[in-house]
Amino acid sequence: MRMSKPSIITSVFLSFLLVTAACSQGTGTKPVENNEQGKAGDPEPVTLKFYVNGINLSGTEFRLMVEEPTKKKYPHITVERIVPPQGTGLPELIASGEIPDIIYASVGTYYQLRDLNLDYLLDDLIAKYDFDVNRIKPHILASITDYSDNGTSLHALPFNDNDTILYYNKDIFDKFGVPYPPDEQLTWEEALELGRQLTRNDNGVQYIGLEVASGPAHLQSSLALGTLDPDTGQAVVNTPEWKEVFEFQQKVFEVPGTVQGETYLYNKDAFITDRILAMRPSYIANMVGTLEELRQAGDPINWDIAPVPNFPDALGTSKEVNIHSLYISSQSKHKDEAFQVIANILSDEVQTILSRNGRLPSIANDEIDRQFGADVPDLQGKKIDNLFKARGVQLHKPHEYESKVAKFVTEAYRSLALDGVDVNTALRTLEENINAEVARLKATSNK
Known part of the structure; x- marks a missing residue:
């Protein structure tokens, strides 16, 4: 049976990501510096725009897990949630001139951000602030690094685990x-x-x-x-x-x-x-x-x-695993502050808030995992132990066209349900449709 295996983070990448216990204090970062701090010692106020791209984050969760923890640690930083008009997606938002600093999205959104020239590699900021990526659950970390060209870099950090x-x-x-x-x-x-x-x-x-x-x-x-071979793009x-x-x-x-x-x-x-x-x-x-x-x-x-x-x-x-991820926009004028906010969200303190409010933490800490749902009234009396009996695995290595051929899988399912098509025919047609679409996409991109 084909299953994903956690990838190995190379020693080159890890060499600049280690953090000393004296500096981390459970946050995974060294004490941060503020680029806009004046001579008087008080940082200039900064407002960061936070955009939720098509995945769940309720107003209450935003307040408890993002807004309030940021204000507590960085009083000069205000995180403002962007709420675009109904039906407005990320491309329309950017076209309107509304540029977010932080984008909250699924891990697979990377390719869309790349196509919009919004993706920003976090490696330099990770090194600058000595953020310890080894605190992240290995299968989550490997799932994110698989999106990079070298298999080790990070374009995003995980907000939470999502089994x-x-x-x-x-x-x-x-x-x-x-x-x-x-x-x-x-x-x-x-x-x-x-x-x-x-x-x-x-x-x-x-x-x-x-x-x-x-x-x-x-x-x-x-x-x-x-659906696609990650190297060749052919249907699998x-x-x-x-x-x-x-x-x-x-x-x-x-x-x-x-x-x-x-x-x-x-x-x-x-x-x-x-x-x-x-x-x-x-x-x-x-x-x-x-x-x-x-x-x-x-x-x-x-x-x-x-x-x-x-x-x-x-x-x-x-x-x-379905990873709700945090990206920094390449067009942000406050990348350092945005990284400070993200690093704080991955601290033990804030990941505990996530866990107690019904989100599994993205960091590897069984004690915090086991506090899941403690502050959610509707979870009281539920069989929380059942969460931990079947755990998520690493994402398969993606191909950039995977989301663009997913519609053919949906069509194949529909043919099974409504058209009486047998399984072998459905799979053969699916393979043909995917390969034809990949060929079209490759021809278009080469023009």
Whole structure:
């Protein structure tokens, strides 16, 4: 079975990243200097613009994990969250002249930032402030360095770890008299059998037992599968591992009641809003904050968590880690201050705040990990230990066109669900479509 392996950070890179215990004090950095500090000794006030690019960070989380810790450590720095109009993405934001200093985005956003000339290599700032990258969980660090040309440099630092767990709606299980998922990790086949018992139409309401997280990328991530060879860019989807993924997904679609007209995937709303979905594997950061906000609004869900299922040969792991990352814009006029803010977020103190408020820390510290959710009322009484029974693995090494061919995987899933296409045909067509698109992209880039 093809699984990702943590890459080795070279000694050349590590030679300038070590930090002495006397200077670090649990932060991973030496005492910082401020380039704008005047002769009077008081730093000039600086406002940093912080942009959230399409991934979850609630207003409460921004205040607790970014705004307040920054003001406490650096009173002269104000972090201001940019909230662009609905439907405005990073390209439109930049075109409007609104340049962020810090960009909060998924690790795969690197290629978009590069294409927008916004990416900025952090190595010099890491060296300048003696930031200790060895404090970061190894599989997270390796996942980020894999995006660099030399396999060792860092274009971003991780905000948090983001493992996957199985959320389940206890009320749906109770309604149909079905036992809750066990505290031991199930295989996908076992989870599907449980889900069959819950996929029912009751008084005109169609309940869905199991959704494999509303899209193909989640299931392939169970085996850390890429769509493209990272070196050649050729499709690598017509393989036994991909066939295993497609054959299982076809079984999900074949459960009576799962495909409803044009609907065959069920997203977060099916669990949170419609409350027709019994089990949803999803990232921690995708759901916990929203579930707590529902509780605060007086509309809680009766839910709990189990280890996320996986294929038999991958039991003990969940899926590829989803890294919420912090980038510094190349166009920022305050790169030093932006790095100070990011380094502070990765300090033991602030990572403890993250953990206690429902985000797994990105630093390797079991004691901080185990404080997960302590300050989130809706997590009290939940089976927190189940978070640690199947841990995330390193991302597969990416190719720059991977996000641009993902649409063909979605099309292949649709053909399984709605068109009656068999698995072998779906995979063969997927391979052909991807290779044709890569050829087109390469020809366009060479013009």
